[in-house]
Amino acid sequence: MQAITSVHNPVIQAAKALQTKRGRDESGLFLCEGEHMVAEAVMNPPGDVRILFVEENQATKYAALPAAAPQAAVYAVSAQVLKAVSQVMTPQGVVAVVKKPETAGLARLGKHVALLENVQDPGNVGTMFRTADAAGFAACVLTPGCADPFSAKALRATMGSVFRVPCAEAESAAKAAREMKEAGYAVIATTLDGEDFYERAPLPEKVCLMIGNEGAGLTNEAIKEATHRYRLPMRGGAESLNAAVAAAIFMFEIAFRG
Amino acid sequence: MQAITSVHNPVIQAAKALQTKRGRDESGLFLCEGEHMVAEAVMNPPGDVRILFVEENQATKYAALPAAAPQAAVYAVSAQVLKAVSQVMTPQGVVAVVKKPETAGLARLGKHVALLENVQDPGNVGTMFRTADAAGFAACVLTPGCADPFSAKALRATMGSVFRVPCAEAESAAKAAREMKEAGYAVIATTLDGEDFYERAPLPEKVCLMIGNEGAGLTNEAIKEATHRYRLPMRGGAESLNAAVAAAIFMFEIAFRG
Numbered sequence: 062m063q064a065i066t067s068v069h070n071p072v073i074q075a076a077k078a079l080q081t082k083r084g085r086d087e088s089g090l091f092l093c094e095g096e097h098m099v100a101e102a103v104m105n106p107p108g109d110v111r112i113l114f115v116e117e118n119q120a121t122k123y124a125a126l127p128a129a130a131p132q133a134a135v136y137a138v139s140a141q142v143l144k145a146v147s148q149v150m151t152p153q154g155v156v157a158v159v160k161k162p163e164t165a166g167l168a169r170l171g172k173h174v175a176l177l178e179n180v181q182d183p184g185n186v187g188t189m190f191r192t193a194d195a196a197g198f199a200a201c202v203l204t205p206g207c208a209d210p211f212s213a214k215a216l217r218a219t220m221g222s223v224f225r226v227p228c229a230e231a232e233s234a235a236k237a238a239r240e241m242k243e244a245g246y247a248v249i250a251t252t253l254d255g256e257d258f259y260e261r262a263p264l265p266e267k268v269c270l271m272i273g274n275e276g277a278g279l280t281n282e283a284i285k286e287a288t289h290r291y292r293l294p295m296r297g298g299a300e301s302l303n304a305a306v307a308a309a310i311f312m313f314e315i316a317f318r319g
Numbered sequence: 320m321q322a323i324t325s326v327h328n329p330v331i332q333a334a335k336a337l338q339t340k341r342g343r344d345e346s347g348l349f350l351c352e353g354e355h356m357v358a359e360a361v362m363n364p365p366g367d368v369r370i371l372f373v374e375e376n377q378a379t380k381y382a383a384l385p386a387a388a389p390q391a392a393v394y395a396v397s398a399q400v401l402k403a404v405s406q407v408m409t410p411q412g413v414v415a416v417v418k419k420p421e422t423a424g425l426a427r428l429g430k431h432v433a434l435l436e437n438v439q440d441p442g443n444v445g446t447m448f449r450t451a452d453a454a455g456f457a458a459c460v461l462t463p464g465c466a467d468p469f470s471a472k473a474l475r476a477t478m479g480s481v482f483r484v485p486c487a488e489a490e491s492a493a494k495a496a497r498e499m500k501e502a503g504y505a506v507i508a509t510t511l512d513g514e515d516f517y518e519r520a521p522l523p524e525k526v527c528l529m530i531g532n533e534g535a536g537l538t539n540e541a542i543k544e545a546t547h548r549y550r551l552p553m554r555g556g557a558e559s560l561n562a563a564v565a566a567a568i569f570m571f572e573i574a575f576r577g
Contacts, residue, residue, distance in 0.1 A: 105556075221556075298452060298479075
């Protein structure tokens with residue numbers, strides 16, 4: 062195992078660049094840290110971990126990781142060097158540089174798909190991946206206005222689901238909705254003035270669920286392309302639900318009620 | 320309108336004390352800030368706003384508030400003084416000191432009740448209030464291990480629902496569950512090893528939904544008191560859902576599917 066002792070080492074500088082969206086976009090790589098997330102990265106799918114930085118005094122604890130990722134370059138680093146690439150207050154001894162998963166074409170995605178338009182909060186984007194995973198959704202499609210699911214905060218909220226649920230990018234929600242319709246999907250717009258989702262007729266086999274921005278909801282362009290418009294009923298005085306909560310109720314209804 | 324120009328003014332010091340849980344517990348008061356939340360405080364229920372601090376150069380914008388809360392002491396304060404009582408980076412010109420809503424006795428709560436045991440994240444507690452409101456739940460019952468719903472972060476996540484959904488305190492979830500059973504409620508434990516919630520028999524009229532800690536789930540003592548144990552099915556590789564998301568799926572199923 063090679064040792065890196067300086068934060069000025071070019072490998073460390075290159076890894077640090079992945080803390081920004083620009084660095085991630087340019088390289089197709091992202092940072093992943095902590096025991097649980099790095100273990101997920103090593104497993105899903107194997108071969109995508111490019112670099113492992115292991116804190117020198119925790120090499121024994123993390124001995125299984127290099128063995129499970131034989132293609133990865135492994136570096137023993139000091140606590141100070143690890144802190145430079147880490148994005149949390151208390152690093153957990155291991156940071157990985159991982160290749161972003163390949164994305165499938167929109168039309169070949171499988172039965173249930175979530176289409177996120179301008180979902181801005183990284184925690185919401187991450188939580189939506191986690192929920193999509195649990196509900197058996199085939200993919201999450203994101204517009205450029207969404208928070209990056211490979212940022213540190215979003216990744217934490219995914220709890221590793223980003224390794225299991227394919228992520229595709231769409232130029233716009235309206236364009237993606239058109240493509241999905243042509244591929245035979247029902248496209249649901251979630252809007253406060255839609256029909257009561259609990260009063261719906263049974264849904265078709267293939268469903269694309271569109272989820273909009275936390276404050277503004279879906280754009281009119283996206284809503285126009287929908288085949289169905291639904292809202293969740295509100296009983297009390299609440300005007301709306303947390304975005305990740307609303308998305309989850311829709312996803313579980315689609316997955317388990319149809 | 321009286322003016323306060325110094326952060327050392329005793330009224331300001333007393334308000335600042337409400338930034339801590341201890342200060343809120345000892346006084347039965349809490350801080351509420353921003354246009355939307357203070358407007359909710361003034362309306363629900365009227366009479367509970369004790370003090371309004373209005374930034375001097377925004378008195379016109381907030382002129383309707385003192386009129387709607389005639390019982391409140393109103394102070395014009397400088398931006399610097401407002402910042403001292405505020406808990407956000409960019410104060411929005413108004414902070415209120417509000418009396419905590421009265422709590423009802425456990426057994427008289429109404430049809431659907433959420434019982435939160437050791438839910439630690441203030442955002443989760445707040446989001447659960449917001450969801451409970453939307454699902455028409457009659458109350459949220461909290462154990463001492465829960466985050467304080469009247470903290471700044473939790474309040475923001477409630478989006479004002481804390482003014483509409485009564486909050487009751489319980490010594491322990493197990494004790495509250497026993498009382499609820501005696502009052503005729505079905506008590507549901509949400510656990511990863513329960514029965515599939517989507518395969519359930521129709522639920523009785525009165526339901527108490529128990530939600531546990533984000534990491535550890537419900538305590539064994541609480542689970543032992545349950546009349547039903549349910550889990551949400553997981554289709555993908557996800558092992559669990561975000562706590563506020565899981566709570567929401569259960570609440571909406573109970574409210575709209577029964």
